[in-house]
Amino acid sequence: MRLNGRYETTKRLRTWSGREEFLAVDLLEENRPAVIVLFDGESGMSAASESYSxxxxxxxxxxVKPYSLQRSWGSQGASGAFLTRPFLPGQPIGEVRQRLxxxxESDLCETRLYLERxxxxxAGFDPLGTLLSGxxxxxxxxxxxxTAGDMAPWPSLKGDRQACAPLVRRPSPLPLSLYGLDALPERVFAFVSDAYSSGGMPVVTVRGGAxxxxxxxxxxxxxxxxxGGMRTVEVHTPVGVDIFTALSERLGQANGGDERLDFGRSLELMASESPLMLCLRIRRQRMDEAGRLLxxxxxxxxxxxxxxxxxxxxEPALPGNAGRCMHVDLDGYPPPGRQETLRxxxxxxxxxxxxxxxxERHEAEGPAEVLSLLRFFVSRQVLSRPGGEWSFSLSRERVVSLSKTGSAPLGAVMKLGDLERRITALLLSLDATVGIPALAASLQEDQSVVHSSLDRLEAAGLVEKTWEYGHLGWRNQREIPEELVTRYDEIAGWINQFVGYVLGSPGAMLSExxxxxxxxREEPAALSNIAYAALLLAKEQGEVDLITRLAHELAGLPEEALSESQVRNFMEIVEPGRLPRIDTASLRPFLEKWARRFGDPNDKALAMARLGEVEFLERRFDSADRLISDAVELCxxxxxxxxxxxxxxxxxxxxxxxxxxxxxxxxVRSFLAGRPVPGRPESVVGLFSWAAVLLADSGSQVEALDLIQSAAAILPEAGPAGQQTYN
Incomplete structure (x- = not known):
């Protein structure tokens, strides 16, 4: 069945509530699928109009809003009416046998709330007029x-329901009232009717607008x-197609496909049945063709x-004999205020x-922009309606602070692709400089893909490359509420992957x-291994303040968290006397414990020496002298x-x-007298160098100089560590 020369039905879908539904294709819109809802009989137009409006x-x-409302025109004139709407595959809820x-049920509750407001x-909904998709x-x-048929009761409203899903998934098109245009259709029809009554040919131009x-x-x-009793025909005028050719083809279709009828004869036949409205979409540069048509x-x-x-x-220029004209500039109609739009x-x-x-802070103007922001807030669970009222999890103060200089434009955040969003969320949570390998491992993505996403984020001004602790990485450049890019249950998995990468990768950067x-914090084994690895890197890079911080971290761990080998290296790196901000009270119990626990005299001696430095910092000088003297003797x-x-x-x-x-x-003299000193070259250089300092402090400068010269003699074999000590 073909309707108005435009819609070709392909399948009968169902009959319900006094109407028939057909699956069809729209021949004017490149065979776009559509559903035809056919209303027959004398009351067909009235019922269709009421539903449409x-x-x-x-x-x-x-x-699901209908596209259009039309009379069904045939050789005998108008017979009934039909609506067109998008085709959505699904099953009427009334035919679903299992429990919803x-x-x-949450979506039905949301629908009920919107309708009631x-x-x-x-009292309920028509189960045959409500589709449930796959x-x-x-x-x-x-x-x-x-009074129409049996209505199913609305589900009861629960406070813990998963609300707002319809707003995010597929929001219905916005009504004209939100654009301030709802009165225009009737005004235009009144203008056209008035022009008809005086024998004129009304022309309405609509320009601008989204x-x-x-x-x-x-x-x-x-x-x-x-x-109102008119017949309408839409005509497309593609580039390269003459307007009269397009009209002839379209009018021929509308007249039942009779190609023998020319342009004028088609118009004559159609206009003799009822007043005719031709709707043309035409570019401004082709307006001269519209003049010839007039x-x-x-x-x-x-x-x-x-x-x-x-x-x-x-305002387009039309010829003087164009009849009565009404020009509508859609850009001149301000929408209602934001408050009413939100309601x-x-x-x-x-x-x-x-x-x-x-x-306001993110300058959302117009209903479409406001709707986009609302959908974004709902999808991020910042805006929700768990019961009958909405709640917004960002306080007014937080919103104001985040909209100041340095915060990211909300529009840029909304445009993030999935991977860009995840990268942004992870960097926000980590609040650190992170390398591409760590990001890729955490998000389980290819490094090249992550690199491309970072380039796009950098171009948008959301992340920046930065050097930290001698390595190049990435970090967030703008302040963004984490709620807008992630949920905790989502970020937790990425953080676990990140920690796993750091634990298992010898190439993890110090910032990572x-x-x-x-x-x-709740996993001492992981904490000790990560803090220990960071301590080694901090030593390599000479980060004194960082060594102090990590020393406190490691000293406060349970006794079994560190191995003896790790503690041995800790004692070598953490020199209390060279760390001005060291907390001796937290370090003392750790040193005392290991001074007793070490079995190797060398390790025990070093622990005693470090404890002597703590005593010195606490101004117990006699105790410091005694501990260090005992440590030297033991060594x-x-x-x-x-x-x-x-x-x-x-x-x-x-x-x-x-x-x-x-x-x-x-x-020291007695130890060094008359015999070679055992040990690695870098250790011997260190021994000679610090022994020289002690001798010089005690007044033996000549002996000190001899030791320095002895150290210099073996310096080529001592490597960078020996060179550093000697210097």
Whole structure:
């Protein structure tokens, strides 16, 4: 079956509530699938018009709005009416045998709230007029009359439901009232009717405006004309196709496909049945063709109206014999205020605190922008309606602070692709400089893909490359509320992957190790390994303050968290006398414990020396002298040790008594006298260098100089560590 030469039905879908539904293709729109809802009989137009008007003027995310309302024209004139709407695959809820999922019940509750806030307090819904798609989306095809058939009761409203899903998944097109255009269709029809009554040929031009509201306005103008008894025909004028050729083809289709009829004869036949409105979409540069068309239509006064949709710009110039003209500039119609728009879009009288401020601060103008922001907030679970009222989790103060200089534009955040969003969320949570390998491992993505996403984020001004602790990485450049890019349950998995990468990768950067520490507080084994690895890197890079911080971290761990080997290296790196901000109270128990626990005399001697430095910092000088003297004696009594340089350096810093210094100098002389010193070259250089310092402090400068020269002799074999000590 073909309707009005435009729609070709392909399958009967069902019959319900006095109407028939067919699957069809729209021949004018490149065979776009559509559903035809056919209303037969004398009351067909009245029923179709009532349904069309109600569905078009409401805003409810679950409603499937019809495209158009038309009479069904045939050789015998008009017979009934039909609506067209998008085709959505699904099953009527009334035919679903199993229990409805919780999300479906939640969507029905949301639909009920939207309708009630707009004055439609229905007792229930028509189960045959409500589709359930394969992925669980609820689609309301019509609003049932209270007396029409059996209505299913609305599910009860629960506070813990998963709300707002329809607003995010597939929001219904916005009504014209939100653009301030709702009165225009009737005004245009009144103008056209008045022109007809005086025998004129009315011309209406519609220019400017966003495509979505402009398209809706055109459809409602045409539908108002159909309800008023006119026949409407839409004509597309593609580039390269003459306007008269396009009209001839379209009018031939509308006349039942009779190609023998020329342009004039087709118009004559159609205009003789009822007044005719031709709707043309035409570019401004082709307006001269519209002028020639008006010349051709000169003899049809009182029977044909012309509706022209064209580009923004000045009022189009039409020939003097164009008849009566009405020019509509859609850019000149300011929409209602943001407050009223919010009430409609949220289906609520009360707007949650902070939301209005967020929209103002991020300069959301116009209903489409406001709707995009609302959908974004809902998808991020910042805006929710767990019960009957909405809540917004960002306070007004937080919104104000985040909208100042340095915060990211919300528009840029909303445009993030999935990977860009995840990278941004992870960097926000880590608050650190992170390399591409760590990001890729955490998000389980290829490094090259992550690199490309970072380049796009950098171009958007959301992240920046930065050097930290000698390595190049990435970090967030702008402040963004984490709620806008992630949920905790989502970020937790990425953080676990990140910590796993840091634990298992020898190439983890120091900044990554420090970031991972924050997430291991409840896991001493992971915490100790990460802090220990960070301590080694901090030593390599000479980060004194960082060594201090990590020393506190490691010293506070349970006894079994560190191995003896790790503690041995800790003692070598952490020199209390060289760390001005060290907390000796937290370090003392750790050193005392290991001074007792170490079995190797060399390790025990170093622990005692470090404890002596703590005593010195706490101004217990006699105790410091005694501990360090005992440490030196323990070290030398076994014939020497690799820890001698560290122990002697502690002595040089912490021994203050002249008597103790001279005694230590004497012990050094006796140890070095007349025999080769065992050990690695770098240890021997360290021993000679710090022994020279002690001898010089005790007044033996000549002996000190001899030791320095001895150290210099073996310096080529001592490597960078020996060179550093010597210097």
């Amino acid at each position: 109600m569905l078009r003027r409401l805003f409810c995310p679950s409603i 999922p919780a999300q479906v 707009q004055g439609y307090a229905l 992925d669980g989306e609820v689609s309301l095809l019509d609003l049932p009359a209270e 495509p979505a509201p402009a398209g809706m306005l055109i459809q409602e103008m045409l539908s108002a004309a159909e309800v 010349d051709r239509l000169e003899g049809f006064g009182g029977r044909i109206a012309l509706l022209l949709r064209t580009d923004p710009g000045p 409609v879009l949220l289906g609520a009288e009360t707007i949650p605190q902070g939301l209005q401020t967020a929209l 190790l420090l970031a991972a520490l924050r997430f291991c 030398f009594s076994g014939g020497g040790c690799d820890r001698a340089p560290e122990i002697l350096s502690a002595a040089a810093r912490a021994v203050t008594s002249r008597t103790s210094l001279e005694a230590l100098a004497g012990r």
